[in-house]
Amino acid sequence: MRSRPSKPSTRLRAVLSALLAPVLVVTALTVAAQASVPPPPAGWTTVWSDDFNGNSGSLPSSANWIIDTGHAYPGGPGNWGTGEIQNYTNSTNNLSLDGAGNLRITPRRDGAGNWTSARIETQRSNFKPPSGGVVAMEARIQMPNVTGNAALGYWPAFWALGSPYRGNYWNWPGIGEFDIMENVNGLNSVWGVLHCGVNPGGPCNETTGIASNRACPGSTCQAGFHTYRFEWDTSISPNQFRWYVDGQQFHSVSQGQLPADTWANMTSHAGYFILLNVAIGGAFPDALAAPTPRAETVPDRPMVIDYVAVSTRGGGGDPTTPPTTPPTTPPGGGGSAYGTIQAESFSQQGGVGVETTTDSGGGQNLMQIGNGDWALYPSVDFGSSAARQFVGRVASGAAGGVSGLVEVRLDSRSNAPIGSFAVANTGGWQSWRSVPANISAVTGVHNVYLTFTSGQPADFVNVNWFTFGH
Template identity: 75%
Template sequence: MEFRRATPLATALAVLLGLVAALLAAPPARGAVPSLPGWTLQWSDDFTGSSGSLPSSTNWQIDTGRSYPGGPDAWGTGEVQTYTDSPANVSLDGGGNLRITPLRDAAGNWTSSRIETRRADFKAPAGGVLRIESRLQMPNVTGAAALGYWPAFWALGSPYRGNYWNWPGIGEFDVMENVNGINSVWGVLHCGVAPGGPCNENNGLGASRACPGSTCQSAFHTYSFEWDRSASPNQLRWYVDGQLYHSVSQNQLDATTWSNMTDHAGYFILLNVAMGGAFPDGVAGHATPTAATVPGRPMLVDYVAVWTRGGGGTEPPGPSSTLHLREGGALGTAGGSASSVTLASAGGGNHDGTPHQPQTFTASNVTGAYNGGATAFDLFVDAGTSIANGQQVRVSYDRTGDGSWERVETYAYFATDPVPGWEHYTEARGLRSASGSHGNLAGGRVRVEVWNAIGGGTSALGTGNQSFVRIPYE
């Protein structure tokens, strides 16, 4: 009998038995995140917690529905499932693993889960190396029963948050992808423009290989990605169980493409199990999933960790200077640890274009030659569950520090969604107004003001190593 035609009781029993079988067959979690000699652990989660609990809300946010707010439908890839935050789809197993489980109801509708790190600043330090890694087991299902399964462990460039239409230019590193229960891991770089472009979109620059030893589905394997800025040209590398199987060199891409995917705040990490979509459909050669696809086979994740090695932790000199927004109202070249400040409520009024109780950040005694470019910024903002809040920024330049602001730029406000979690407000919103002109700075000042232009609630503004302004001076 086909699963989708089963009675509700039979459906529930089949799902429960599938989950139990998968868990009993899976090797246990390793335990603590391993140490790597010569590397510094920057962030990790080993998914320790009680069975049935959701992953840490400090570390992760859970995507729900069929798309990001205002983003492309079906997550831009034609997936058929709806993502939920139900423990039936995403939860800890009590044994040190995260479990993401796709399910199908009696009507044939699929649900699953997708989570992403709250942090979006994972980036190789200047002159150093970034390593992103997970030890996980793909859903233990193969053959016709696996058609449509699409588990993934990957990273997206931070400017994607709040925009959702700038892919693939902002960069995507697929550390582990698999489809249809095939004993293979795919590692892929997405960049440039789509279709076509330097990364051959929508396919990307990828490679694949079978998992060493045990199959990808039957056992845990370790999937790693390295971004190496200590080498010239820079290198991107993909590994499974420590074995290199794919690499991309900086000199394979044009300078603009490489810059667009690397010269931003960094990346956030995602884990998900999709059902159907362009990748599994293309590999299978027909629409997936099918009536033979079996639900209830989870991806098990032992840990996710991010390390760095070497490097000075600061950006090298370049055509622009990066100034981080810091607690206490300073703008500095070093960001410090992540923190936040509160933006006062707009009180239901409209303060579009006029600072209202702004948080103000200033850098003094700034000297630099104007390079002919434009201001850029990436501000972490979060309105929590407040509806119709909008944050706005004004950047001002005082060339000589005498109190006269020769160049003032006010950008269109950014309407945050009523879902807790950082969003990215960037210069892509466009200039609302600008006055004066740029010129060389000689002991000058740069001022950044951020406020709520609309709405009736407060908002949070990320500071430290989170929000920055890039000024066009050398």
């Protein structure tokens, strides 16, 4: 459970008791990495993936991944909100491709007893199902191959966080968290966990979350690769979350189990970003064997990731692939919400400047925008058919760890946002991408404000254009 420290709840103790019952385990040799991401099942479409092919000793692709460093997000909770003790680095000593199609995240301990490790998260933060469809997040992973007292404090994870967490860091767990694979202390078990609602307590029993676990099929979780998969299904009513290991479902949560506002808060935003990390110590491993780590804990045992893939089924394809060029303004569009609204066409602004853009179509963009900046676009006509999506064309050359929110507000800067998306470094201040966000239904004519919020003082985004959709 990627959560804030607390004593283990009654539910967690029950889960642990079940886990610690005798289990018959069949060991097997580690299976080599696959050469590429396997094709998705029939009816599914891969919309994003990384097979970690590359030169031995190199970092994972910066186009796909952000490397987190230190003991916290700038301005966020200390020790990543979990009590873990390691320092995350961008060193290839902790994070590197192995040249055989794998990524290795390796915890290290120096002579003074200080631990280092690595944590990465996808650049994309908009993974969600197409309307009426299903999204799956999957990875093939071998957990750190260490057990017993030598494993005390190891906490590998493959998980996803709601995009509004970027740039805020204090809205957990309301924005949602899917723990697709968690493990602690080298136990032969995979945990699947949903975090939601409020902390402490609430409908997801925080900080424990709604959890289930089971032993890995065949070889132990530590001795071999296993495939961990999470599905978010909007093709059925009520909607459902499902967790799998090697194709075997072991956990589910239904929309009907939770209050409507709790479900909406974690599913109606722009989507999720995926994380991989190996923590050392913290609330979850300590709940089983405090304190962790210990003197007998052994360093240098990597989590090995063969691939990560996101796929969708039904509902019209990938909802997270917005246009790469401005849409055509309909006849008479002018102030239409559904034509291209050039960002430099504001009537008033605070804190922003303009510059010539290299993006397709030319013109100018708003430049190097930071926390508290804003721009006003008056009398935007949404018509009588409600707009439900916002797409912004953005670029960022922000430093590592710097991110923020692009927000849409109507009629007053003091009104609550009707929608937002998070953005971090895209590869440069002129490295453009189109990012979608769901918004509350809007009709009629409104003054539209773009506002910008970040937990850091640094500039974090440029904006070229934006538009709205149904």
